[in-house]
Amino acid sequence: MKVLRVGICGWGNVATGMFKAIVDNKFFIEQSGVSIDIACIGARRDNPKCNPGEIKIYRDIFDIPNQDIDVVVELIGGVETARELILKSIKAGKHVVTANKAVIFHHGDEIFNAANDHGVKVLFEAAVCAGTPIVKMLKEELAPNRIKKISGMLNGTSNFILSNMEEGNEFDDTLKLAQDEGYAEPDPAFDIDGLDAAHKIGLLASIAYGTTLPPEEFYIEGITKIDKKDFLYADMLGYTIKHLAVSKLNKANIEIRVHPVLISKTSYLANLKGVRNGIEIDTDLIGTIHIAGSGAGQESTASGLISDVIHLANSNIEIIDTKKKNNSLPIKDFSSFSFQYYFYIEVQDTPGVMASITSLLAHQNIGIESIVQKDNLEENLVPIILVTNSFKETKVKDIKESILNLESVNKLRTIRIEEI
Numbered sequence: 001m002k003v004l005r006v007g008i009c010g011w012g013n014v015a016t017g018m019f020k021a022i023v024d025n026k027f028f029i030e031q032s033g034v035s036i037d038i039a040c041i042g043a044r045r046d047n048p049k050c051n052p053g054e055i056k057i058y059r060d061i062f063d064i065p066n067q068d069i070d071v072v073v074e075l076i077g078g079v080e081t082a083r084e085l086i087l088k089s090i091k092a093g094k095h096v097v098t099a100n101k102a103v104i105f106h107h108g109d110e111i112f113n114a115a116n117d118h119g120v121k122v123l124f125e126a127a128v129c130a131g132t133p134i135v136k137m138l139k140e141e142l143a144p145n146r147i148k149k150i151s152g153m154l155n156g157t158s159n160f161i162l163s164n165m166e167e168g169n170e171f172d173d174t175l176k177l178a179q180d181e182g183y184a185e186p187d188p189a190f191d192i193d194g195l196d197a198a199h200k201i202g203l204l205a206s207i208a209y210g211t212t213l214p215p216e217e218f219y220i221e222g223i224t225k226i227d228k229k230d231f232l233y234a235d236m237l238g239y240t241i242k243h244l245a246v247s248k249l250n251k252a253n254i255e256i257r258v259h260p261v262l263i264s265k266t267s268y269l270a271n272l273k274g275v276r277n278g279i280e281i282d283t284d285l286i287g288t289i290h291i292a293g294s295g296a297g298q299e300s301t302a303s304g305l306i307s308d309v310i311h312l313a314n315s316n317i318e319i320i321d322t323k324k325k326n327n328s329l330p331i332k333d334f335s336s337f338s339f340q341y342y343f344y345i346e347v348q349d350t351p352g353v354m355a356s357i358t359s360l361l362a363h364q365n366i367g368i369e370s371i372v373q374k375d376n377l378e379e380n381l382v383p384i385i386l387v388t389n390s391f392k393e394t395k396v397k398d399i400k401e402s403i404l405n406l407e408s409v410n411k412l413r414t415i416r417i418e419e420i
């Protein structure tokens with residue numbers, strides 16, 4: 001049995017979840033031929049929810065890399081202090097395991113280059129979809145494949161909120177629930193504004209396509225502009241609404257984008273509800289693969305972290321080959337994309353209003369695929385729902401402004417439609 005001595009930095013929810021899983025699932029972990037010995041913990045204060053017994057606690061996390069250990073598990077979160085701790089650990093000859101997507105997104109290339117120079121590894125399975133396997137799978141099991149497209153819901157909190165809104169609940173109530181359950185980030189803006197999903201797709205694109213870490217700028221939009229009524233109209237049109245992160249290989253560039261979409265109700269991703277993360281990967285050799293599982297929370301994250309520690313003991317495969325990055329294609333400029341759009345337009349119920357909207361779109365050469373006009377709302381207002389043909393992103397801003405400038409238009413919401 002190989003024994004790996006581990007020092008855990010941080011002693012919050014994720015760290016104590018990892019500690020408990022190592023204790024409770026010792027038998028299963030050791031089936032892999034690896035025994036994990038938690039040698040020390042770095043934490044400024046005790047955690048009343050978890051007693052680590054005899055394990056020595058250092059009050060300065062920067063003492064951990066100097067201990068007699070094989071692996072530093074970085075669970076302090078944040079970016080700059082985490083970067084410093086990881087680089088110190090690497091220089092001290094320690095492998096690093098982290099669940100911190102932000103630090104890898106912003107400083108991945110620097111960190112992996114330092115790890116290569118010092119002959120150690122930095123693994124981050126739990127940073128994307130927590131314990132649901134994707135990082136090592138993409139790097140190892142799918143290595144013989146050309147990865148054509150990766151698309152998925154990578155933020156559990158957003159999927160949880162959208163699924164609850166689909167059931168008729170309010171955004172704010174559901175966000176509070178996600179915070180209580182421990183899914184949401186300490187600053188939930190990271191979840192609902194799309195940054196968390198952006199970090200994760202940035203990491204996956206880096207593995208699949210060799211894009212840099214940090215990547216060039218790409219389009220990021222969260223879920224805050226979606227109204228629960230949009231689910232009703234999307235449903236009538238055969239769609240549901242998901243927050244999707246996409247990375248795709250094109251001839252001349254790589255797509256990376258994160259935003260809400262309408263997707264067909266019959267698609268695989270549409271049917272993954274709650275805190276579940278789900279990913280669809282189009283490959284040339286295996287065809288389309290689906291992976292789904294819990295993408296947030298203490299236990300799922302513990303599984304991802306422990307799988308990396310086991311991997312360190314059992315494999316020599318490098319997780320990121322930084323040399324590959326020299327050949328990476330540029331990231332596609334978002335303004336050159338075209339999408340079909342869902343428009344929710346709330347209007348005063350006056351004669352000619354529909355004609356003025358359709359002629360405005362016709363003037364811009366934008367076709368309409370379907371129109372739904374529903375019952376009156378209060379105060380003589382009527383919702384008009386349009387699905388447009390595909391048109392260039394460069395036109396979107398002008399079109400929205402022109403529609404909102406029409407006298408009888410009260411409100412406008414738009415969501416892109418994704419071909420899955």
Ligand code: HSE
Pocket residue numbers: 127129130154155156157158183184185191196295296297
């Ligand atoms: N806040 C994140 C989520 C946790 O909701 O997916 C896991 O990264």
